[in-house]
Structure formats: structure tokens, C-alpha cells
Amino acid sequence: MTHDVLVIGAGPGGLSVASGLARAGACVQVIDEQPYAGGQIFRASEKSARAGNEIRGWLGEEYSGGLDLIRSAKRQERIDWQFATSVWDIRCEDDHIELGLVHGETASITQARHVVLASGAMERPAPFKGWTLPGVMGIGAAQTLFKDAGLVPENGVVLAGSGPLLYLFANQLLSAGVRPGAILDFAAKWVSAQHLVPLTRVAWHSRTALLKGLKWRSRIARAGIPHLFGVDELEAVGKDEVQGVHYRKGGQSHQFETSLLLVHDGVIPNTHMTVAAGCDHNWLAQQQYWQPGLNDKGQTSQQGLWVVGDCAGIMGAEAAEIQGRIVARNIAGKLGLAIGKAEATQAQKDLAELKKLAALRQFIDLQYPPAKTFATPADDTVICRCEAVTAGEIREIAQLGCQGPNQARAFTRAGMGPCMGRGCGLSVSRLMAEVSGNDIEQVGHYSTRTPLKPVTLSQLASLNDT
Numbered sequence: 001m002t003h004d005v006l007v008i009g010a011g012p013g014g015l016s017v018a019s020g021l022a023r024a025g026a027c028v029q030v031i032d033e034q035p036y037a038g039g040q041i042f043r044a045s046e047k048s049a050r051a052g053n054e055i056r057g058w059l060g061e062e063y064s065g066g067l068d069l070i071r072s073a074k075r076q077e078r079i080d081w082q083f084a085t086s087v088w089d090i091r092c093e094d095d096h097i098e099l100g101l102v103h104g105e106t107a108s109i110t111q112a113r114h115v116v117l118a119s120g121a122m123e124r125p126a127p128f129k130g131w132t133l134p135g136v137m138g139i140g141a142a143q144t145l146f147k148d149a150g151l152v153p154e155n156g157v158v159l160a161g162s163g164p165l166l167y168l169f170a171n172q173l174l175s176a177g178v179r180p181g182a183i184l185d186f187a188a189k190w191v192s193a194q195h196l197v198p199l200t201r202v203a204w205h206s207r208t209a210l211l212k213g214l215k216w217r218s219r220i221a222r223a224g225i226p227h228l229f230g231v232d233e234l235e236a237v238g239k240d241e242v243q244g245v246h247y248r249k250g251g252q253s254h255q256f257e258t259s260l261l262l263v264h265d266g267v268i269p270n271t272h273m274t275v276a277a278g279c280d281h282n283w284l285a286q287q288q289y290w291q292p293g294l295n296d297k298g299q300t301s302q303q304g305l306w307v308v309g310d311c312a313g314i315m316g317a318e319a320a321e322i323q324g325r326i327v328a329r330n331i332a333g334k335l336g337l338a339i340g341k342a343e344a345t346q347a348q349k350d351l352a353e354l355k356k357l358a359a360l361r362q363f364i365d366l367q368y369p370p371a372k373t374f375a376t377p378a379d380d381t382v383i384c385r386c387e388a389v390t391a392g393e394i395r396e397i398a399q400l401g402c403q404g405p406n407q408a409r410a411f412t413r414a415g416m417g418p419c420m421g422r423g424c425g426l427s428v429s430r431l432m433a434e435v436s437g438n439d440i441e442q443v444g445h446y447s448t449r450t451p452l453k454p455v456t457l458s459q460l461a462s463l464n465d466t
């Protein structure tokens, strides 16, 4: 079966672009490595709806609301779903794009003239002393276990870092009857004077989102959970597993006992595929991440390769859905498909709404900047967990004149493990910038090569059978 468009990712961005294209008459394939649709925010939403368990209630209204988007996409007959399928290769040819897929033990190659990457975000790597101890993990990872497997931590879990996910997850835990021991917040308690102008710009049109954030914070306070703002350093302590956390606040060190420390420093676009495809990228200094350069239609510098959602720059689920509709209309135009009158009217509204969401995001980015301490880890902190390379080793080769992250990879093996540099790429670039005194933009990022995801030789050999 040939497809007009291949969409990678079945989160809000991918579901929206696929639905829009299918409605316009295109034949679409949606590929996702998860066994079901929903992406990060609506992960396992169909599964928990079918099971009818209490998990959905604990995760909140927003999570339950995603089911409508999933169900409406599933009703489209022109969408062919490929779940539990990972993209391990992407190649841009003159008139088409080729993808290497792996599903179970079988690898295959597929192609189309248009490919939409809706591969979302990942947690920003947050290295600090003790972060490799058992009992330390990302808040996003803990939330994934909650959504997917209904697993929640025990009372006394400590949440640390910054960003709205910290408050959302604390609320989800409270709903599930779990009492966090403390919240060690790197953000300031109140909006600083210099951020008041961006806040007033968004205060009215984004009042629902802002009130939601305040509600989350006030529920934490009402539950009596110690919520400490302005924390600026963190260390997980313990012999074979985490037993406590040291933190610094207001120049003073404190300690808290815990057997589980969950950390979060915001999310960054998952640019592995856009880098591998050879797309141009821009460095965003405020947000401290790379994002693919897109034209005003949502197309990358590679012909026929489009990006929507958090993979294009962190804007949240609502924006991902809107971007999906916009890109669907643009691709439909390229395919010569007519879009309905209702879709055309929606176009203006979408652009206006996206502008408002961008302004809100600007405020969130100012209020929750990436923590400095995770950008400058101590020398004995492991940076590349796959290959056990420390920050000190990266600094040492940078001082010896190593030219950039790709040479650092060759010298130290950082970035050569199974995660293919997802976990350490940003940290290595930051450290090299720190030593050289150059901007990260000049230092650059890892180049990414196939395989993007681990594939076995037997899976590769199965290509001969297809």
C-alpha cells in the first residue's frame, strides 16, 4: 500500500496532522513506537479508558480530554496505523523520503513524498552529583510509569527541579493518595518585576492556563507539603541507592531523607530525526535547546520533511494540535487536495490562537529557566550514562583543544551508547562551550547517524525478506 504522507508520532501533533490530511482525502500512515495513540500527554489513555480504572481520574481532566482527539483520528478510514514500530533510519532523497522501520523482529523500508515528524519532546538531561544512584529518576519517567502501568511512588518521594510538570505531577500524586515529602523548586516563588510585562501581556487571554498553575500550587500548599522555592543546588546521597538529598537554598545547605528523588528541568525538542535528516537547526539561548529551522508553512530545510508539535519547539499539547491542522492544510495544498470551507475558516483562527500560546510559552520560559547547576556539573559527575563518561573527562579534552561534540565523542565514547547521545548531547555541548568560552551555537551538537534506535543484526537481516 502506498501512502501520500507518513506521520511519525501519534501524540496531539501527529493525530491532528493525520486527521486533517485524511479528511482532505490523503492516504496517511501513522507510525509510533508506543503500542497505542496519545503521545506523552495522553499516554495509555485508551488503555485506561477500556480498563475503566481510577487512574484516569487521578491524572486529571486534561488527560481524559485527549480521548476525543484519539477517537476522532481512529474514525478516519484513510489512516493506516503502525504501532509498536520505531523509526531507526531517515534519508532525504531528491523526490521522496525513506524511513527504516522496525516492528518486533522485522525491519522494513518505506517511503513517501511527504513525511511529518511529530516525535515530541524529551526531558532535558539534568546531571548532578549522585544522579546515577538507584532511586533517582526523571519526573517524566515516573509519570510515564504512572500513566502506563498505574505505578506510583510511596509517600515521602521528593520532587526537585523546575517547570509546570513539577506541580502537575505533585497534584496527580496527591489525587492518587501519595504525599510527596518535599518539593525542592528551583524557580522563584513569585513572578519577578522584570517578568511582569510578559505576564500582563498574557494574563487575560491565557487566564485559564495561569489559574490552573495557581490551583496546582495552592493544592500542594493546602496539603501541607513543604514547597521550598529558590533552591539552586542538588546532590543525591547514599551508598548503593539514594538515601537522601542535599540541597542549597539562600546560600545554606540542607538535607532531606528520601529513598526516591524525582528530578525535572523542563523538556526539549526531540531533534534526533531532524538532525539525522540533515535539517538546519537554530539554538535558542533562553530555552537552551536546538530546534529545527522551519519555513512559515512548517517545512524543514529538507524538501517534503515537515515538523509539528514539541519536536518543532516546546509549545505544549494545544499548540501541537493547532500546528498539526496548519501543516495538514499546507501538505494538502501541495498534494492538490481541496480543503473544505470550514477548514479554510479555521485557518485564521488557528494562527491567532497559536500566537497567544506562543506569548504564554514565552512567559513560562522566563519563569522556569533551565537550572544553571545542571549545566555546570562537578567534574566527577557522570554525563554520558551509557558509556560512563564524566564531566571532568569532557572538560579535559576541551582544554586540550578538542574541536566540538563530535570529536569529543570519538575521544571519549560519550554519545556512542544505546541512547545514541540523546541523554548527554546537550550536556557535552554545554561543557565544551563553558571551557572554550564560545557560544553553544558555535560549538554545535552531535551529528546523528543511523541507527537512530537500537536494531539487532537479525532485525536488519530481515530486510532481505521484505
Ligand SMILES: Cc1cc2nc3c(=O)[nH]c(=O)nc-3n(C[C@H](O)[C@H](O)[C@H](O)COP(=O)(O)OP(=O)(O)OC[C@H]3O[C@@H](n4cnc5c(N)ncnc54)[C@H](O)[C@@H]3O)c2cc1C
Pocket (backbone or CB within 6 Å): 008, 009, 010, 011, 012, 013, 014, 031, 032, 033, 034, 038, 039, 040, 041, 042, 085, 086, 087, 088, 118, 119, 120, 121, 122, 123, 139, 140, 141, 143, 144, 165, 168, 267, 270, 308, 309, 310, 311, 315, 316, 317, 318, 320, 452, 453
Ligand atoms: C516525559 C514527558 C511527560 C510529559 N507529560 C505531560 C503532561 O502530563 N501534560 C502536559 O501538558 N504535557 C506533558 N508533556 C509535554 C507534552 O509532551 C506535550 O506538550 C505534548 O504531548 C506534545 O505533543 P506532540 O504531539 O508534539 O508529541 P508527543 O505527545 O510527545 O508524541 C510524540 C510521539 O512520537 C513517538 N516517537 C518519537 N520518536 C519515535 C521514533 N523514532 N519512532 C516511532 N515513534 C516515535 C513517541 O512514541 C510519541 O508517542 C510531557 C513531556 C514529556 C517529555
